[in-house]
Amino acid sequence: MSPYEDSLRKAASKDVNPVEPVEVVEVHPDLYRPDVDVSAIDRHRLKRKIDFRLLPWLALLYLMNFLDRGSIGNARLYNMQKNLHITDNQYLFALTVFFFPYALFEVPSNLALRYLRPSRWLSFIVFVWGAAMTFHGLAHNYGDLIGLRFLLGLAEAGLYPGIVFYLSCWYKRSELGSRVAIFFSSATVAGAFSGLLAAAIHNMDGVGGRPGWAWIFILEGLATILIAVASFWVLQDFPETAKFLTEAERVFTIRGLQEDMRFSAGGEEFKLAYLWQCLLDxxxxxxxxxxxxxxxxxxxxxxxxxTILNELGFKSTAANLLSVPVYVWGCIMTCVIGFLGDRIGNRGYINLGLFGTGLVGYVLLIVSRNAALSYFAVYLAAAAWVSSNVEGSYKRSAVLGMAIGFGNLNGAVTANVYRTRDKPWYGLGHGIVLAYIAIGWLCSLTYIFLLRRENKARDRGERDEVIEGIDNKDANPDNGRYSSVADARRAKGDMWSGFRYTL
Structure with missing residues (x-):
C-alpha cells in the first residue's frame, strides 16, 4: 500500500482513534494541540456531558418553535376565524404567507449564526418570534394576522437548520443522527402539548376581555420570550470556546471532529467558494x-x-385531545429510528422504509370512508415524519439552509390543500401529500444509488488528487493539485477522494 493510500484509509476510517496524533495535525494546529495529553479522557463520559449541556435546551427551543408555529390550527377550532372576520381562503393564505420568509431566510440565518455565535443569534430570533406569537393574541383583523404570520416565519426560519448545523459542529457523523432525533422528537411532543394546552387555555375565555383562542397565543408567546432571555446564558457556542469543557476535553472533541471532516468545529472561516460548491453539487x-x-x-x-379530526365528527376539544396520542407515537418513532440509524447505519434504507410507511398511511386516508380507519391511518402517516437525511454531505451551513429551506417552501403548498369544500375526507389534500412522500421516496432511492456509485469510483482511485511528494499512479491533475493530504481535505470537503459517503 502506498503512503498516499495509507493516509487516505486512516483519514476516511470511522474507527480512527482520536487520541492518536494522525496526519490531521496539519489542520488548524493551534486548535488541534498535539502537545495536550488526552489519554485520560473517557469518550463516552465526555459525550454524555456534552449531551446533557446541549440537547435538553435545544429540544426545548424546538418544542416552542413547533408549538408556536402550529397553534393557529388549535386556535381555529375556538372561533378565531369568526372573531377576526376572515374567510376560509383568507385563513389558508395566512398559513401560506408564513412559509415564504421561513424558507428564504434560512441560508442567511445560518451564516449569521456562525458569525454572531449561537448564544446570541438563536436567542435573538427566539425572542422575536415570541413577541410575534404574543401579538397574535391581540390581532383584530385579517391584516394584523398576515403581518404577524410573516414576522413569525421570518424569525422561526433559522432555528431548525441552525440547530442541525450547530450539532454538526459538536458531533461526528456516526453520532449525529440520534442527537438530531432527540431534539427533533420535541416537535412531536409539541404536537401533543399543543392539543392539551389549547384545551386547557380555552377555559380562560373572556378573561381580560380576550377570547380563549387569543390566550393560547398570548401565554405561549410570553413563555417563549422568557426562554429566549434565558437562552443567552444557557446556550453554549462552539467546542473551541465552550466554558464547560476542560482544555483536554476541548482538544479531544476537536481532534475527533477534524478526523471526521468537521473542520467547522475547529474554527473554519467562511469562504464564498463554499457557497458555489453547494450550488454546483x-x-x-x-x-x-x-x-x-x-x-x-x-x-x-x-x-x-x-381540523381533520374535527371534521370526522369529533368536537373541538375532543379533536385537540385525540391528536395527542398521534404525536406521542411520532415522538417514540423519531427516537427509535434516530438511535437505530446511528447503531446500524444505512439511513438511506431506513428513509425508504419510513417514506413507504407514510405512503401506506395516506393511501388509507384517501380510500377510507370510516372515521376509525382514518384515525388509525394518521398513526401510519405520523411515522413519515422521521425520514430526514442528515449525512456528512451537509458540512456547510449554506447547504443545510438551501436543502431545508426548499423543503420548508413546500409548506406554502400543503398549507392550501386541505380545503373546506373537501371535508370531511379531504381527498385532494391527502392525494397531494401522498405525492410529496412519493417524491421523497424516489429522491432517497436516487441518493443511495448515486452515492454508492461515487464511493466505488473513489475506491478505484478515479478521484485521486495530485499530492506533492506522494507517488500515486492514479493521481489526476484534473482532480486538483495540493501540497498535502490535509490541504486537499480542507479545500475539497466531501469531494476529497478519501471521503466516503454514508449510505
Missing part, C-alpha cells in the same frame, strides 16, 4: 427533494390534524 438538489418529501407532509400534518 448535485447532492444539494437531490437533498432538496428529500426534504421536500419530508417537510410538505410535516406541515400539512401539524396544521390540519385537529
Amino acid at each position: 448535485w447532492k444539494t438538489y437531490v437533498a432538496m427533494g428529500i426534504y421536500m418529501g419530508f417537510d410538505g407532509p410535516l406541515f400539512a400534518f401539524s396544521l390540519f390534524t385537529p
